[in-house]
Amino acid sequence: MRTFASLMASIVVSLGLGAPAAPAAAAGAIGAATNSTFALHANTLTITVPASSNLGNGSQGNTLSATLGTITVDDGRNGSMTWTTTVTSTNFTTGGGSAGETITKGNISYWSGPATGQSGGGSRFPGQLTAADKVPLSSPVTAFRGTKSPLATSTSWQPKLVISVPIAAVLGHYTGVITHTVT
Numbered sequence: 001m002r003t004f005a006s007l008m009a010s011i012v013v014s015l016g017l018g019a020p021a022a023p024a025a026a027a028g029a030i031g032a033a034t035n036s037t038f039a040l041h042a043n044t045l046t047i048t049v050p051a052s053s054n055l056g057n058g059s060q061g062n063t064l065s066a067t068l069g070t071i072t073v074d075d076g077r078n079g080s081m082t083w084t085t086t087v088t089s090t091n092f093t094t095g096g097g098s099a100g101e102t103i104t105k106g107n108i109s110y111w112s113g114p115a116t117g118q119s120g121g122g123s124r125f126p127g128q129l130t131a132a133d134k135v136p137l138s139s140p141v142t143a144f145r146g147t148k149s150p151l152a153t154s155t156s157w158q159p160k161l162v163i164s165v166p167i168a169a170v171l172g173h174y175t176g177v178i179t180h181t182v183t
Contacts, residue, residue, distance in 0.1 A: 043077035047085065047182040061167035065131075065160060070116065072156040073182050075148045080122075084145040085182045087127075089137035092163070092176035100170040106138035108176070109162040115144075120153030122146055134162055143180060 050069030058064030075083055087110055092103040111128035118124060127142040128134055135141050146155055161178070 044074070045077055045081075045083055045182055046074050047180055048072045048074070049180050053178075055161060055163070058163060058165045060165055060169050060171075062165055064163045064165060066163075068159045068161055068178060070156050070158050071143070071180055072117075072154060073144070073146065074152070074154045075120075075146070076152045077148075079150055080148065082145065082147050083182055085127075085143045085180055086140045087137065087143040087159070088140050088179045088181075090177045092174040094170065094172035094174055096170070096172075098170070100166075100168050101172065103163065103165060103169060103174055103176075104138075105176075106136050107164040107166065108137045109134040109164075110137050110141055110143070110159055110178075111135070111162075112143045112157050112159045114157065115155055116158050117156035118154060120151050121149030122153050124155050126157065131160065131162070134160075137178075 049071050053066075053069050055064060055066040055068075071085070073083060073085060075081065089105040089108050089110075091105050092108065094101040111131055111134040112126040114126055114129060115124045124144065124146045126144055143159060144155065144157055146153070
């Protein structure tokens with residue numbers, strides 16, 4: 001799924017370039033005009049995330065660690081720029097209303113790991129390089145940030161989620177939403 005970071009969505013502008021006003025034709029002159037077009041794209045900063053991710057199976061009172069999938073930030077803006085990706089989470093729930101059917105976002109930790117792919121110049125900085133650096137998603141967390149060179153860049157990583165399953169959690173399939181935003 002491709003999400004635009006702001007209102008800087010790609011636009012296409014076609015300009016018809018007609019023939020200039022013809023000068024007074026000299027006797028016997030022959031000419032022809034060519035209509036021409038070109039596309040003009042706005043500068044874009046985009047993020048691509050997996051549409052869904054199956055984190056596997058856990059058990060009550062234990063932790064579940066799983067890879068979320070590949071996250072990619074593409075920065076096609078002109079000039080030397082910076083970007084920051086923030087990650088948030090909802091609670092995970094089975095859909096029922098009882099307390100045992102919810103795993104709160106405070107029980108869900110995130111670590112970005114290093115860049116797994118990159119192109120273009122600049123620097124990339126993971127929010128949490130190793131599992132020891134994992135942070136709970138009880139509030140927004142910086143997942144990754146970068147500084148790009150004047151040319152387009154791309155940065156990918158494969159973050160891990162660590163879910164502490166409460167001992168009182170009821171059995172079932174838990175669903176939540178992990179959101180990455182780039183600015």
